[in-house]
Amino acid sequence: MTVKQLSLPELVEECGRLGVVNVGLWREPVQEYGLEATAKLVRDAGLTVTTLCRGGFLTAIDPDERARALDDNRRAVDEAAALGTDTLVLVSGGLPAGSKDLHGARERIADALTVLGPYAEEHGVKLAIEPLHPMFASDRCVVSTLAQALDLAERFPARQVGVTVDTYHIWWDDNAPAQIARAGAGGRIHTFQLADWITPLPAGVLTGRGQIGDGSVDMREWLGYVEAAGYTGAVEVELFNDQLWARDGRELLAETAARFVEHAG
Numbered sequence: 001m002t003v004k005q006l007s008l009p010e011l012v013e014e015c016g017r018l019g020v021v022n023v024g025l026w027r028e029p030v031q032e033y034g035l036e037a038t039a040k041l042v043r044d045a046g047l048t049v050t051t052l053c054r055g056g057f058l059t060a061i062d063p064d065e066r067a068r069a070l071d072d073n074r075r076a077v078d079e080a081a082a083l084g085t086d087t088l089v090l091v092s093g094g095l096p097a098g099s100k101d102l103h104g105a106r107e108r109i110a111d112a113l114t115v116l117g118p119y120a121e122e123h124g125v126k127l128a129i130e131p132l133h134p135m136f137a138s139d140r141c142v143v144s145t146l147a148q149a150l151d152l153a154e155r156f157p158a159r160q161v162g163v164t165v166d167t168y169h170i171w172w173d174d175n176a177p178a179q180i181a182r183a184g185a186g187g188r189i190h191t192f193q194l195a196d197w198i199t200p201l202p203a204g205v206l207t208g209r210g211q212i213g214d215g216s217v218d219m220r221e222w223l224g225y226v227e228a229a230g231y232t233g234a235v236e237v238e239l240f241n242d243q244l245w246a247r248d249g250r251e252l253l254a255e256t257a258a259r260f261v262e263h264a265g
Contacts, residue, residue, distance in 0.1 A: 001026050001053070002239040002256055006249035008033045012045045014253050022234045024051045024191075027079060039083050049085040050234040051191050052076065055127070058112040059093035059105040059142060066112070069093075073116050081123040087190050088120065089128045089164050094139040105142040110152055117160035128190035129153055130164035133172075135205060146170055146179035153188055162188035165226055166238070168195035168209050171217045177225050184229025192226050193236045194219055194264060207240045212259045219264040235264065 001024075003011060008029055015023060023042065030038045030052075042049055055076040060066050073090075080088045092109045099105065113127065120127050129149040132141035143149050146163060153161040163183050170176040183189045196217050198210030212219055223235065237256055244252055 002237055002244070003249040003253045004029065005245050005247075006253070008038055008041060010249065011253075012041055012047060014250050015047060016045055018254060018257050020253075020257060021046065022048045022050045022236075024053060024193075024234075024236045024238065025049055025083060025085075026053050027076060030079065030083070035079055035082055043084065048234075049083045050236060051087040051089050051128070052080040052083060052085050053089040053238075054091045054130075055088050055116075056090035056130075056141075057093035058090075058109045059096060061096050061099070061108070066108070070112060070115055073112070074119055077116070077120045077123050077125050080125045086124055087126050087128050089130050089191065091130055091132065092141050092143045094137065094142060102137070102142050106148070106152065109143070110155060113152065113156055113161055117156045121157075121160045126159065126190050127161045128164040129161065130166060131169055133169045140206075145173055146176050146183065150179060150183055150186075150188065154186065158187040162186075162190035164191045164193060165189055165222075165231075166193040166195065167217050167219065167222045168193075168197060168238075171197055171222070180225045180229050184226070184231060187230075189226060189229060189231045189233075191233065191236065192223075192231060193238045194222075194260070195237065195239050202242065207242045207245075209238070209240045211239060211241070211244060211256065212237060213263045223264050235260075 055073040131143045131145050131149045134144040137144050149163045194212050196210035196212050196215030198215040201208040
């Protein structure tokens with residue numbers, strides 16, 4: 001998503017040129033290019049797909065909507081398995097229209113995971129609940145802290161459900177380092193993502209994720225927390241930013257790789 005202006009073949013080519021061996025994919029471009037074609041593309045290039053994003057949106061009240069959400073998440077698990085990744089990132093969903101019941105929404109996520117956790121395990125995939133910054137609680141994700149994410153995940157085996165640690169969403173939370181240690185002790189850090197916090201936020205806020213090194217987050221500090229918690233997996237950079245997307249994608253990918261080395265390598 002960091003360089004969504006590149007086609008998948010262009011992305012794979014540039015990763016090869018830069019020596020990038022891991023890539024996190026999003027469902028939309030994979031579906032557009034074709035699932036089997038994407039799997040072959042990355043496999044032939046020697047790329048490892050670290051995660052697939054995203055499943056989730058599990059907070060609906062209407063039974064038909066809930067059934068459709070479960071079906072879509074089963075498809076997402078199938079797609080992750082076909083791509084060779086063992087991790088599907090979940091953005092849990094916001095409040096249904098007219099609802100103010102955060103607790104009820106979180107319980108419906110747990111209900112859905114009762115179905116999806118075993119299904120994912122059967123397909124060799126782990127679910128990674130991603131807490132999003134509280135500004136997204138109403139419309140995108142009622143899970144706002146790592147503590148809340150772990151409270152949900154720990155109802156299930158770690159081989160089924162864990163968490164995503166994303167600097168953009170948790171850097172402000174004084175309790176987050178302790179929760180990272182908690183997640184690590186339980187083997188539940190399923191992926192770790194970097195993005196910087198820059199202000200002012202753009203209208204709509206969703207595309208406000210900053211290039212690493214441009215904002216307020218100490219990337220090495222957070223990398224230290226996850227490493228101390230025992231995490232040894234890949235580190236992803238995930239940026240949503242209209243100004244970055246307006247640039248040449250090859251240039252942006254090279255810059256991002258260089259920033260990673262400078263601020264987190």
